[in-house]
Amino acid sequence: MTIDPTARYTNIRARVTGYLTGLTVSGSPSWVTELGQPVGATRWARITYVPIRETWAGRYTGSQIVADSRILVVIDLFYEQADTGASVDLYAVDRAADDVAHGLRSLALSLLDYSSTPAAPTTVSGARIFVVEPPTITRLDPSGGRARRQVSAELRWYLRHAA
Amino acid sequence: MAHSDTLQFEESRWDAAVSNFLRTLLPEVVGGAVRSMAVEVVDHTARGLNGAGGTPKRIDTGRLRAGWRVALQNGGMPAPDSASASADSLPGDGVSVFSRGPGGLSEDIEVRNNVEYARYVEEGTETMAPGKHLERALRIVRGGFPRETGPDSIGADMKAAWNGRKP
Numbered sequence: 001m002t003i004d005p006t007a008r009y010t011n012i013r014a015r016v017t018g019y020l021t022g023l024t025v026s027g028s029p030s031w032v033t034e035l036g037q038p039v040g041a042t043r044w045a046r047i048t049y050v051p052i053r054e055t056w057a058g059r060y061t062g063s064q065i066v067a068d069s070r071i072l073v074v075i076d077l078f079y080e081q082a083d084t085g086a087s088v089d090l091y092a093v094d095r096a097a098d099d100v101a102h103g104l105r106s107l108a109l110s111l112l113d114y115s116s117t118p119a120a121p122t123t124v125s126g127a128r129i130f131v132v133e134p135p136t137i138t139r140l141d142p143s144g145g146r147a148r149r150q151v152s153a154e155l156r157w158y159l160r161h162a163a
Numbered sequence: 164m165a166h167s168d169t170l171q172f173e174e175s176r177w178d179a180a181v182s183n184f185l186r187t188l189l190p191e192v193v194g195g196a197v198r199s200m201a202v203e204v205v206d207h208t209a210r211g212l213n214g215a216g217g218t219p220k221r222i223d224t225g226r227l228r229a230g231w232r233v234a235l236q237n238g239g240m241p242a243p244d245s246a247s248a249s250a251d252s253l254p255g256d257g258v259s260v261f262s263r264g265p266g267g268l269s270e271d272i273e274v275r276n277n278v279e280y281a282r283y284v285e286e287g288t289e290t291m292a293p294g295k296h297l298e299r300a301l302r303i304v305r306g307g308f309p310r311e312t313g314p315d316s317i318g319a320d321m322k323a324a325w326n327g328r329k330p
Contacts, residue, residue, distance in 0.1 A: 009217065034219075034292035046292065048287070048292040048293055048295075050217075050218055050219075050293075050294075050295045050298075050299055051216050051217040051218065051299075052216075052299055052302050052303060052306075053216070053303050053306065055306075070302070070306075072295055072298065072299060072302070074287075074292075074293050074295060076287060076292075076293065078289055138286075140286055143288050143289040144288065144289030144290070146289060148289075150286065150293070152295075152298075154302065
């Protein structure tokens with residue numbers, strides 16, 4: 001049985017990651033996913049995805065049913081602190097958090113299928129990824145000698161599955 | 164042959180029945196529902212720690228997961244199988260605190276996991292991605308709440324009545 005592109009979480013992650021890394025963010029952090037660590041970066045943004053749940057939501061076509069699917073995206077921002085001895089923009093991390101939150105606040109992305117040709121994904125008809133509620137910004141204690149902010153938002157899409 | 168019925172409303176008996184319901188049955192029902200919800204949140208949190216549903220698995224000794232179990236048991240609530248027993252629990256790892264609202268018509272339960280690295284597992288560090296097991300659990304349970312707010316729903320009627328309007 002063929003997996004519908006909307007049922008590939010890889011497509012959701014790739015699409016949202018592509019969108020986030022394309023945002024203009026104060027301080028221009030290096031972007032990494034939870035699978036990688038930055039090398040030599042002074043400031044970075046880490047993207048993490050946590051699947052929440054799928055709930056059957058009815059029929060999409062005569063041959064497909066849909067699941068209301070939700071995933072939590074978390075962006076951790078790590079920026080240098082004032083105690084490094086160098087001149088530091090103390091508010092850059094807060095501006096960066098605002099920039100990321102702004103980019104997520106009214107998110108509505110087309111869903112792309114990366115499975116056959118990752119470099120040239122195709123648009124999946126009738127599928128969108130959108131936010132459920134406004135994102136939140138959390139000021140976390142410094143970690144690893146860096147100031148830290150965490151932006152998170154719940155994303156939603158309709159996953160299609162052969163009936 | 165004519166037939167007639169009489170309906171008599173005894174206000175004092177009605178008031179007593181309502182009063183009894185508000186004082187005894189309703190708080191019991193509310194308390195039971197809140198406890199059940201707390202158990203469900205812990206269940207989903209423990210499942211997340213176990214790596215369910217694509218969440219990052221964060222089990223080494225099992226102490227953090229057992230902390231949730233201890234917290235429920237401390238409050239007299241049943242621990243779900245997902246928060247299985249562990250020999251690594253320490254005294255005070257988990258605590259439940261109960262408080263009742265005015266008139267006893269609401270109840271809060273605070274289920275605490277006091278394991279010192281719990282927040283790092285939840286929020287992550289510079290070298291470890293956030294697990295968000297608790298947040299995921301809260302979102303799952305919150306998503307299960309009935310949200311009947313349509314014009315024909317009983318929720319809309321109750322809200323209207325509460326606001327002094329005829330439904």
